[in-house]
Amino acid sequence: MxxxxxxxxxxxxxxxxxxxxxxxxxxxxxxxxxxxxxxxxxxxxxxxxxxxxxxxxxxxxxxxxxxxxxxxxxxxxxxxELDSVESVGDTLLQRDTLETLPDRPVEVCADLHLDPYYGDEDETEALYSSQAKRGTTTFHAYATLYVRVRNKRYTLAVRQLVAGETTSDVLGEFLELLDGLDLSVKAVYLDRGFYNSTCLKLLYAHNYAYVMPIVKWGETIQKAVLNRHKAVEFTV
Known part of the structure; x- marks a missing residue:
């Protein structure tokens, strides 16, 4: 029927x-x-x-x-507590996703999401601080790790960033997670929020091919890219 x-x-x-x-x-x-x-x-x-x-x-x-x-x-x-909630959330996200993914190398993406905060300054202690954007330097910040297959998104992990944490902290967690999954990774695609020397060193240490928008200025980080990786200029 x-x-x-x-x-x-x-x-x-x-x-x-x-x-x-x-x-x-x-x-x-x-x-x-x-x-x-x-x-x-x-x-x-x-x-x-x-x-x-x-x-x-x-x-x-x-x-x-x-x-x-x-x-x-x-x-x-x-x-x-935040750590326990994130751990359970990752388990729920991965439980069915890994069985759904194709048996071939896949593209993995890491994104940084910054939601501007305009509230009381006395309540910003636990919020994430970054460069000025849309009239504030304080944000509710989240990073997501997901697999992209045929324009569909399969989320593997979500992390909240709070005061004192950096994008390299969360990227390190994401790469450790990928290392432990039964998943063949073709390449990791990262947004410009992960563009810093520590993140580049992490990607090199974990031996993942990656694509990331880079900023032309910054002599030190430019040398780090050119010495260890092939840099390709493109416009986003």
Whole structure:
């Protein structure tokens, strides 16, 4: 019997249930006996904010019967640390992805995402600082590692960068992760946020072919590129 269009479509509710159930299995919440809010509700708010590219505040304010945003943040902050959440997230991302990828060398990409922060200066201690962009030097910063196959993206890892961390720190983690996966890498493609001498040394040490936009100025780093790698000029 042929599948109907309805059978082959993924409904929003089904996807939400899948995400919430996966989170609940891997990151169970111990809320105690007298807590009225449920783990399912907390994860629904979190998934809604993530999928919509918005905030917990926005979801709680615009969704009927949602708990207060402070309640959601309070429970999640009390239960989890960033490192453990990132580790579980990577496991969930890689669990099915590696079986889906083709049995041939693949292209891997590393991107740096900087979301400008314009809030209270007293609350920037844990945020990432970088060169001025769009009127600020403070950002919510995230790095992603993913495989690109036929213009489709398969995410392997996500990292948040906080105050004191550098792009070379996260690139080192990404390359260590690649070394440990059963994955043949054709080349690593990096955005210009990873263009510095430490990142170049890491790529050389891990022996990955790579493509990265470079900045023409900077005599020291230019020598590092030309001495160890073949530099090709192109316009992005």
């Amino acid at each position: 042929e599948a109907t269009q309805a059978d082959s479509e993924i409904e929003e509710e089904h996807l939400l249930n899948f995400v919430v159930n996966s989170l609940d299995e891997e990151l169970s919440l111990d809320l105690g006996e007298n807590v009225k809010v449920t783990a399912e509700t907390l994860y629904e708010v979190l998934a809604g904010a993530s999928a919509g590219g918005t905030s917990i505040n926005h979801v709680c304010e615009t969704t009927d019967d949602s708990p207060h945003a402070n309640t959601v943040r309070g429970h999640l902050s009390d239960q989890f």
